[in-house]
Amino acid sequence: MKLTLAEYRNKVRGCWMGKNIGGTLGAPFECRRGVFDVTFYTQDLKGEALPNDDLDLQLVWLNAVEKHGRNVSATILGEYWLSHITPNWAEYGASKNNLRNGLLPPLSGYVGNEYRDSNGAFIRSEIWACLAAGHPDIAVQYAYEDAIVDHSHEGVYAEVLFAAIQSAAFVESDPYRLIDIGLSYIPEDSGVARGVKSAINAYQSGLSWQEARIQVLTDVPGSFGFLGTPPETLTGDIPNGPIGWDAPGNAGITIIGWLYGEGDFGESLCIATNCGEDTDCTAATLGAILGIIAGEQAIPQRWVDPIGDKINTWCINFCDRGISLPQTVGELTERILMQTPLFLGPEICDFIHSDSGYTLELLEGDKLSNHGQRVNCWVYNEMKDLVSQSPFVVHHDFNIFSTYLDYHDEPYIQAGIPRALTLTIDNQIFMQQWLDIRWHLPAGWTVSPGARIGSQLEQYHCNIGKTIIEFVLTPVELLQSRYDLVLEITSQGRPTKGFVPVVLINGTAAKKN
Incomplete structure (x- = not known):
């Protein structure tokens, strides 16, 4: 299957517009446990999206790719963390502290890091999916390099899962098929896999999304929403899990929004937000998935008009020079499209024989799922082996x-x-x-x-x-x-x-x- 440059541009723009919409919608409810009744943006946005680390960090990764191309690695991304990303909270701060002490990834994502199983990695999956559209086998390799800088185990599995889903979404649109593709790249017994399967089970069993939320957060209990919620407002309908063990539950919530939204963009993002926990991350990740599947033109204009095309940032070091940040979704899209031919190479990206810029040769069917790469007659390399590798x-x-x-x-x-x-x-x-x-x-x-x-x-x-x-x-x-x-x-x-x-x-x- 081939993807024209125009089709590719439309899906990449849809990805980042969906990301910006979901992040803006969910931001006011982040780190709150409960069931909400959000049906649209809840604040006066004055025509601009809210700043969000979900998108900020990927602007820095874009600069790394523009300089290092397909050679970008965990070590290189670690250096970009220290130079250009300011937050020191939770897993971000723990990993930066390790990097400053000379510990390289994946040690930097593990040592002394109570939040290594949290959500800060899966929110960065989109750039790898867009650069490796229709090639989840490539996207997950870079998602892994990204995630091990500041996470391990469940935090890594979650980014690999969503990178695979989003990359495959350039080809496939069926939610169950895409979820199966994502799951094929992570351990079957992982918490993330359990959270995703719990959400599917709830939907197929006829539970309401409110009941699905309880089931998922009971099957894979975390602490994200608990930490930010006043004790007197907690309802006790779900247990509190280990501190920082939050990727499984929030991955499940993202799937809840996707399935229960049943193809409606706004409804899907609202359901994800209304489940609470890491709301900007779940809604933003889901918005990106839906934006890739349908393209920018399918996103309802009522969701686009209040935020426009501008990208606002707040987690990036503006004082020291060294990076150039895209100011709009349009600029971000075009800069990614400029990198794709070099990132994927001529075997996938044909920029010679096309009259319309270039075309992408995409994987299809079973080839989208994880499969062993043959080294010789006796040895196959499995992506799962790398993902499950010791930290x-x-x-x-x-x-x-x-x-x-x-x-x-x-x-x-x-x-x-x-x-x-x-x-x-x-x-x-x-x-x-x-x-x-x-x-x-x-x-x-x-x-x-x-x-x-x-x-x-x-x-x-x-x-x-x-x-x-x-x-x-x-x-x-x-x-x-x-x-x-x-x-x-x-x-x-x-x-x-x-x-x-x-x-x-x-x-x-x-x-x-």
């Missing part, structure tokens, strides 16, 4: 080889107590390599099997070679709060040197989460 595994790509350093646990150390680390090196070229692996350690520290070893990284017939080495570090007296080590990996006869930073924190001075 203690830090990845680096050095072109001719990739490394995965597994900390096995949070990166704390104590004097005299051995600490195991596992290094996996994957050959990325179709020829053998000899590697020289060297540790740069603080004075007095020891490592086995040695501070400098050699290893063959063979490329087998129809296979990619792999080396796995178990190292055991033993630190001496710890006088610093943090220690920076380096693993230097050299491929003999080649100019590439890979430097893997290893950050370990004095466990006697740091409180483990």
Whole structure:
């Protein structure tokens, strides 16, 4: 299936207009637990949408893509966080604190982060869906890189789910089919999957949306709405869950709005908002999905006129230069469309043989769902494997080889107590390599099997070679709060040197989460 540039533009504009509408509608009710009776905007908007971090953060990601293209990664996005995004609340603040202390993603999204399972990642899925329209297998890879900066587990699963749904929505319109596509990319036993399935079950069982809300928030109880609601107004109809464990319930609420709205744009967003909890996020995410499916022209004008085309922001550092922010939905759309050919490449985006700008070759049918990517006759790579990967595994790509350093646990150390680390090196070229692996350690520290070893990284017939080495570090007296080590990996006869930073924190001075 091919998508023309005009069709693509219409759906991308629909995505961001729906996002702006939903965020503006839900913002006044954010972090409130209860059942509301919203039927339209509840404030005088004076022709402009409300600022919202759901959209703000993606304007920064756009700048990262414009500079780094398809090479954008969690580490790059982490640097953009520190330079250009101001909030320090909840998961945002915890991850920024970790990044400042040298902890790279996914460690930055996990260590000391009570809100790692919350909603701050799935609200950023749209940019990856738009850049990889009709290719959820690509969209979810970038959604994962995005999410692990400041989340893990449920927070990551939620962004992957919605990135897949929104990317597939450029091709597919049936809600159940789209939900199945999204679920195919995340663990079946995850809280997010349970929340989504609970919403579907409630709808198909004939419950009202009010009853569906109770069922979902009982099946996957969180704390988001509880924290922002005065105790005397709580009704006690749903339990309070663990602090920060909020993505499952809010993903379920988004699905409630979608199913119970039954194709009506305004009704769908109002139902999502009326369920409470993280209302700007649920309504904005749903607005983006519906905007992609139907395109901008299908969004009722009564929802567009009060907010216009302008984008307002409030979470971005305006004082230090380095990024250029789109001022309108139209400008945001055009800047994304300019990146798509380079982001997807000529095999998907044909900008040579089209008389109308370019066309996109989209996946269809079963190809939209998660399926293993064949490496060789024996090995398939599954996106689920990556999504389910331990939050203690830090990845680096050095072109001719990739490394995965597994900390096995949070990166704390104590004097005299051995600490195991596992290094996996994957050959990325179709020829053998000899590697020289060297540790740069603080004075007095020891490592086995040695501070400098050699290893063959063979490329087998129809296979990619792999080396796995178990190292055991033993630190001496710890006088610093943090220690920076380096693993230097050299491929003999080649100019590439890979430097893997290893950050370990004095466990006697740091409180483990």
